[in-house]
Amino acid sequence: MIPEFISFVTRREGQKFLQLEAGIDETLISGERLGGGSGISLYVHVPFCRALCPFCCFNRYLFQEGLARRYFVDLKAELEQYARRGFKFSSIYFGGGTPTVLMDELLGFIGALRTKFDIREVSLETTPRELTPENIELLKDAGINRLSIGVQSFDEKVLKTMGRVNGPADEVKERLLRAEGRFDTLNVDFVFNFPGQTVEQFAGDVAAFKALGIDQATFYPLMASPHKHDALERKFNRVDNSRERQFYDIILAELYHDSYKASTAWCFSRGERMIDEYIIEYDDYIGIGAGSVSIVRGNFYVNTFSLDRYHETAGSGRLPIVGWRRLSARENLRYYLLTKLFGLKVETDALRNRFGKEAAGRLWPELAFFRASGIVSGNAVLKVTEKGMYPVSVMMRDFFAALNTLRERYIEEQV
Ligand SMILES: C[S@@+](CC[C@H](N)C(=O)[O-])C[C@H]1O[C@@H](n2cnc3c(N)ncnc32)[C@H](O)[C@@H]1O
Ligand code: SF4
CATH class of the missing domain: 1.10.10.920 (Arc Repressor Mutant, subunit A)
Structure with a gap:
């Protein structure tokens, strides 16, 4: 109840x-006005993936090299807008999409960030397919502090229902173990209460995670989008929330009642670890990239979701914000x-x-x-x-x- x-x-x-309203008052978005512009975290969205998972609710497009390269140029231009406005970022979160989809561009962007700001921590998301030995080294050298891998499930049947291509579970585990200990925090994402996923299958995922000895996992309850048009995607919208509690109780019993403490209601860690929820640690954050949102001193801003519109605005030195609301x-x-x-x-x-x-x-x-x-x-x-x-x-x-x-x-x- x-x-x-x-x-x-x-x-x-x-x-x-x-x-939301259109037509923002850009003078409000000023680091100087916000007490010097520090203490605000930066979220960077990279909306490209090598395959699109039907259940995914984020702004993402199928990877095309030309578009992705153009996008990174525009991202730098948008970042420049905020630097010029006096923002001083020290905590950065790369999300997606798949930020590692073009490593040379990603590393160039991280380099640009470090020349502009005094960066204290960088968190980044990727997929098991991109967790190659070469990428692990590059990300380590780039100073990534927290690396988060979207595994979703180790169960091949569940992955198949999800339409998710991870590769064989043993190989994914091997890749995770290779990354373990290389970053301050290694996190693994799982999704629960997927249509057709049984509580037993999920318990198997939690047990497999524990057996790997990794220090952090984030468990996302499946979140449906309201009007997916494609039949496969629509299938995921029949989410039965009445089952969700049983899945959550497995997390509590197996991790919370064992050696993992709850960092958030979804994230369970051993030892002091960084968490992925910049919205908890920072009351204000700026999101850059197509489909990002920002919260700054009680104002909520939404960037364009369209890659072309993003290019037209950010690429020509304007903020790509298309809607906002004063809370x-x-x-x-x-x-x-x-x-x-x-x-x-x-x-x-x-x-x-x-x-x-x-x-x-x-x-x-x-x-x-x-x-x-x-x-x-x-x-x-x-x-x-x-x-x-x-x-x-x-x-x-x-x-x-x-x-x-x-x-x-x-x-x-x-x-
Ligand atoms: C946006 S993804 C980025 C990471 C990377 N692209 C991947 O998939 O591994 C971050 C996490 O969001 C979660 N996620 C995506 N769509 C979701 C949905 N509809 N409901 C719940 N969690 C979702 C997944 O667990 C995923 O690992
Ligand atoms: S879950 Fe990750 S890999 Fe799949 S479409 Fe979403 S962002 Fe891309």
């Missing part, structure tokens, strides 16, 4: 992020609360520092609900309880599901 209620409220809140004070507070709950703790001092001393009072109904339902406990620092972890996972899933509506609309209409 509580997860269902939370699901309803989060979807409603998430829908508000879809009501209301309440939406801002709720978004802050959502991200911190997802990171499993809300520090009331940090909340007051950011939003003023009335902030905790204004969130009183939400906080009272989370306390009364046993989702959080504590006073100065509210911690998500074990009982609260699944409802928090549902909250984040539904927030992303709402954003998927936006992604899907913008991809289809090539906004």
Whole structure:
């Protein structure tokens, strides 16, 4: 009942992020105005993949070398826009798509970042197919701190249903082991509650992950897009959320009750590890690339999803933002609360520092609900309880599901 209620409220809140205005006031996007422009993380989207997984909800296109090379040039131009506006990034996250799809361009881009900014940490996503010995060395030399590999499942039947090509499971494991210990953090992504995936198959994935002795895994509940047109893709939209809890309980039993601690409601780590959720660690972030979003001081910005439009705007020295929204004070507070709950703790001092001393009072109904339902406990620092972890996972899933509506609309209409 509580997860269902939370699901309803989060979807409603998430829908508000879809009501965007065109015509941004570019003067608002200024590092100087934002207290010197530091403390803001940078997300870089590389939307190319060698094969397109039908379940994927991100902005991605089939790799074409010419388009990808043009894209990296445009990315540098967009980065330059933010540098000129006084932003100082130290924490970078490369997501996709598949950022490693053109290694020479990626390394050139990382080099450009390092000449402009004092970079402290770089996180990057890739696929098992691209986790070659050569790429591991190149990424290590480029100073990647956290490498995340999208395995999704080791089970060949599940991978087949997903339409995902990873190569044989033994080879994937061998590749992961070769990368293990080479980066500060090695993460493996899995998807759960896939239509047709059994709880036993998922338990097999968790056991296989543990047996590898890798320090971090992120488990994504399958998030559907609302109106996929292709028949295969539509199949994934019949997601049965009533089964999801059983999958989540496996993660809790096998990892959380063992030696892994929860870094977020989806990410489980051993030791001190970096996490992939820049939205938790940084209250503000800029996203560059086609299909990226940014949150800066309560404003939400959406870049174009179209590669051509991205080239026309970023490539000619303009910001490729096509929609934006000034979040209301309440939406801002709720978004802050959502991200911190997802990171499993809300520090009331940090909340007051950011939003003023009335902030905790204004969130009183939400906080009272989370306390009364046993989702959080504590006073100065509210911690998500074990009982609260699944409802928090549902909250984040539904927030992303709402954003998927936006992604899907913008991809289809090539906004
Ligand atoms: C955007 S992908 C990038 C990584 C890389 N391209 C790959 O697939 O290995 C990051 C992760 O998002 C997750 N993901 C993608 N589509 C999803 C969906 N519809 N629902 C839940 N998780 C999804 C997958 O676990 C994937 O590893
Ligand atoms: S899951 Fe990864 S490899 Fe598959 S289409 Fe999405 S971004 Fe590309």
